Amino acid sequence: xxxxxxxxxxxxxxxxxxxxxxxxxxxxxxxxxxxxxxxxxxxxxxxxxxxxxxxxxxxxxxxxxxxxxxxxxxxxxxxxxxxxxxxxxxxxxxxxxxxxxxxxxxxxxxxxxxxxxxxxxxxxxxxxxxxxxxxxxxxxxxxxxxxxxxxxxxxx
Numbered sequence: 001x002x003x004x005x006x007x008x009x010x011x012x013x014x015x016x017x018x019x020x021x022x023x024x025x026x027x028x029x030x031x032x033x034x035x036x037x038x039x040x041x042x043x044x045x046x047x048x049x050x051x052x053x054x055x056x057x058x059x060x061x062x063x064x065x066x067x068x069x070x071x072x073x074x075x076x077x078x079x080x081x082x083x084x085x086x087x088x089x090x091x092x093x094x095x096x097x098x099x100x101x102x103x104x105x106x107x108x109x110x111x112x113x114x115x116x117x118x119x120x121x122x123x124x125x126x127x128x129x130x131x132x133x134x135x136x137x138x139x140x141x142x143x144x145x146x147x148x149x150x151x152x153x154x155x156x
């Protein structure tokens with residue numbers, strides 16, 4: 001699995017920490033930027049790069065986005081076809097986002113999670129499979145239908 005990661009200036013330090021954490025565990029990482037701390041950068045560009053990459057390879061890729069609140073990144077990512085981004089603040093929430101909602105992009109709030117908590121969140125998120133339970137499948141189908149009604153996909 002390929003993990004695409006991106007962050008703005010508020011998430012830069014945590015992104016570098018998470019990259020090291022994942023690299024030490026053998027994950028293939030693609031850094032979508034920013035490649036250096038730049039106080040005036042804007043999160044939409046990085047969220048777009050990650051979401052497009054995951055959207056184009058949704059069966060074999062996941063994304064991690066980091067900004068101050070996590071909200072902006074999450075909003076941008078969820079504009080893309082095949083993306084289900086989840087703003088997560090705890091390992092329990094990370095588990096649910098994968099187990100129940102099959103989230104393929106993780107948005108982290110650098111201003112609200114410590115690096116060691118982010119490690120637990122990311123580890124849980126990457127190792128938790130989608131349950132495939134009928135009720136969770138049904139709910140995803142309802143989402144696909146809504147997306148189809150507004151010009152998106154109907155099922156993938």
